[in-house]
Amino acid sequence: MTDAAPPDASEATPASPAPHAEVHPFQAEVAELLHLMVHSVYSETDVFLRELISNASDACDRLRYEAIARPELLADDPDLKIRITPDKAAGTLTVADNGVGMDRQELIDNLGTIARSGTRAFIARLAEAKDGGGLIGQFGVGFYAAFMVADRIEVTSRRAGADEAFVWRSTGSAGFEVEPAGAHAAALPRGTEIVLHLKEDARKYLEPWEIERVVHAYSDHIQFPIMLAVPAGKADGDEADEAKAGDEKAGEPRQINTASAVWQRSKSELKPEDYTQAYRSICGAFDEPAVTLHYRAEGRQSYAVLLFVPSSSMFDLYDPARKSHLKLYVRRVYITDDASLLPSWLRFVRGVVDSEDLPLNLSREMLQNNPQVAAMRKAITGKVLSELESVASKDADRFATVWETFGAVIKEGLYEEPDRREQILGLARFTSTRGERRTLAQYVAELRENQTEIYYLAGEDLDRLKANPKLEAAKARGIEVLLLTDPVDALWTSLRLDFQGKGFKSLSQGEVDFSLVPLAEEARAEAEKAAETAVDEASVIAAVKLALGDRVSDVKASQRLTDSAACLVAGGFGPDRELERLLAKQNRSSGTRPVLELNMRHALVGAVARESGAGHAHEAADLAMLLFEQAQILDGELPDDPAAFAMRLNRLVTRGLAAH
Numbered sequence: 001m002t003d004a005a006p007p008d009a010s011e012a013t014p015a016s017p018a019p020h021a022e023v024h025p026f027q028a029e030v031a032e033l034l035h036l037m038v039h040s041v042y043s044e045t046d047v048f049l050r051e052l053i054s055n056a057s058d059a060c061d062r063l064r065y066e067a068i069a070r071p072e073l074l075a076d077d078p079d080l081k082i083r084i085t086p087d088k089a090a091g092t093l094t095v096a097d098n099g100v101g102m103d104r105q106e107l108i109d110n111l112g113t114i115a116r117s118g119t120r121a122f123i124a125r126l127a128e129a130k131d132g133g134g135l136i137g138q139f140g141v142g143f144y145a146a147f148m149v150a151d152r153i154e155v156t157s158r159r160a161g162a163d164e165a166f167v168w169r170s171t172g173s174a175g176f177e178v179e180p181a182g183a184h185a186a187a188l189p190r191g192t193e194i195v196l197h198l199k200e201d202a203r204k205y206l207e208p209w210e211i212e213r214v215v216h217a218y219s220d221h222i223q224f225p226i227m228l229a230v231p232a233g234k235a236d237g238d239e240a241d242e243a244k245a246g247d248e249k250a251g252e253p254r255q256i257n258t259a260s261a262v263w264q265r266s267k268s269e270l271k272p273e274d275y276t277q278a279y280r281s282i283c284g285a286f287d288e289p290a291v292t293l294h295y296r297a298e299g300r301q302s303y304a305v306l307l308f309v310p311s312s313s314m315f316d317l318y319d320p321a322r323k324s325h326l327k328l329y330v331r332r333v334y335i336t337d338d339a340s341l342l343p344s345w346l347r348f349v350r351g352v353v354d355s356e357d358l359p360l361n362l363s364r365e366m367l368q369n370n371p372q373v374a375a376m377r378k379a380i381t382g383k384v385l386s387e388l389e390s391v392a393s394k395d396a397d398r399f400a401t402v403w404e405t406f407g408a409v410i411k412e413g414l415y416e417e418p419d420r421r422e423q424i425l426g427l428a429r430f431t432s433t434r435g436e437r438r439t440l441a442q443y444v445a446e447l448r449e450n451q452t453e454i455y456y457l458a459g460e461d462l463d464r465l466k467a468n469p470k471l472e473a474a475k476a477r478g479i480e481v482l483l484l485t486d487p488v489d490a491l492w493t494s495l496r497l498d499f500q501g502k503g504f505k506s507l508s509q510g511e512v513d514f515s516l517v518p519l520a521e522e523a524r525a526e527a528e529k530a531a532e533t534a535v536d537e538a539s540v541i542a543a544v545k546l547a548l549g550d551r552v553s554d555v556k557a558s559q560r561l562t563d564s565a566a567c568l569v570a571g572g573f574g575p576d577r578e579l580e581r582l583l584a585k586q587n588r589s590s591g592t593r594p595v596l597e598l599n600m601r602h603a604l605v606g607a608v609a610r611e612s613g614a615g616h617a618h619e620a621a622d623l624a625m626l627l628f629e630q631a632q633i634l635d636g637e638l639p640d641d642p643a644a645f646a647m648r649l650n651r652l653v654t655r656g657l658a659a660h
Ligand SMILES: Nc1ncnc2c1ncn2[C@@H]1O[C@H](COP(=O)(O)OP(=O)(O)OP(=O)(O)O)[C@@H](O)[C@H]1O
Pocket: 051, 055, 056, 059, 097, 099, 100, 101, 102, 110, 111, 139, 140, 141, 142, 143, 144, 191, 192
């Protein structure tokens, strides 16, 4: 970063290209993002205004918070507001606020870098997208969105309480310049003024009704007044414009948003559209909320809550650093969005909690350990869960969408919050061998005769799970098996939980004994037929063990298989196969070796018996290895030595063909 301000920089004139301004490059991600935005045509450009207004509102919020400790910051201009000024003659749109402002270093840091997680992934998707407007809205590129509509931007800012103001300028290419604001500084006693030199095709944003439309759609519930100011004498006199703008009078700023703390209003006053709008303006979202929860807690503590579950996912949902982003207000003053008002497994929930009781001057750090906050967190978590339960019972489809989008995150609660386990298991929806969206209550209600456990199989891919031979014996007995494909499933299932007294049991771990559960009719006939062809178990097992050595911890006759020849399972005590795979990926493998189970009625297993009985040790070993390797492949793994596997297979097939 170039950081050499010449001593006379303060004398530079801000309006002309400044020879003495400091020039700074953008952080690489920002440069790339700007390049994509400047060189592509995105149709949903409205987001830029929402982002600038939201930044302005944050700046007002932050000043109000700082003024708790230093009231003098607010004293000479206590009415926080946002002003939008379209100037047709100059082709500029100005968004200004009298909030906290930025000093020189903040201008450089905040408007030169982007520190959000998921930025790389987002840029890659944006580069591929045909029209990235929606993506930009979802991700929230913030201030930089302004370069969708402007080819030059000047930001003048004065930090509250500071003597100096600075100007930041950029055309959105490689970098930006920063210098003292010079003469223009006098016009800005506090806060930030952003002047957008609009591109030709974005001049519609100079029309008052266009600005109002966007503000109504996305920013109506911003708490501070948004004033629209049409400069006197600057309106271009277009008759049609004037007619459309109604009684727009140049020169007199007028408020164009409701500016109410919507969460403080009573439920009966608000319509679904109001909630959608509040969701969009508070949470910076574009979609509809899937669930809205609005209530006021009274009693030991009193606070208003307005929460939303989005209907679509977010970029950083699985970022370990992502916390819940509820905004905490105290008596309408924004305090922080980092007060951990919900546990991390509800981190997709957005909205506002406004407390009447918390002290305003509590530092953000102290909030973390505050017992009142802890009590609120517990109560709000309970409310969110009961709201989800109520949606699940009243509107199964809507709940299914919520679960599909966020279920994997909610399931983290199973190990993070033991007290909520029963409730979370009650909400959980599963894909099973009996269908989709199955609940555990349904599973337990439809247990087969003598079935005492809830069976599951975990893996990465649903289709591969469905085809997994470990399901065969369960299928033959009509036993339902949950098919778990979220990485988190490998973790919570290792906790040995139960639901309504029934434990969870993996089909790829330890012994399974289905013998007490009666076979389905057609399976019974097949089993009887197969029993006649069964081989001498002990000799097959001995031959296979000899061939595989310490690749496996044991070789057993399988209760799980009916059609396939072999499968690999975890021993009874180590981690389940899927958990072991997950740990191995993180280099934390437990080092336990699997058990190979053989279907004693399968022809290939019979062949091992024959070859080893005839003294053909090589052939028996080849077949044993093949059984082991196919079991690996069926679990989605590669054989340890793929080349040797291919050669072995070729050898056996060629010999088989020759014997014809
Ligand atoms: N009007 C403003 N007044 C004061 N600071 C501002 C203003 N606009 C932007 N900033 C500062 O610049 C930073 C970057 O803004 P930007 O819009 O890029 O991202 P953000 O607001 O932090 O993130 P997001 O848009 O995802 O909420 C802000 O966090 C804030 O510190």
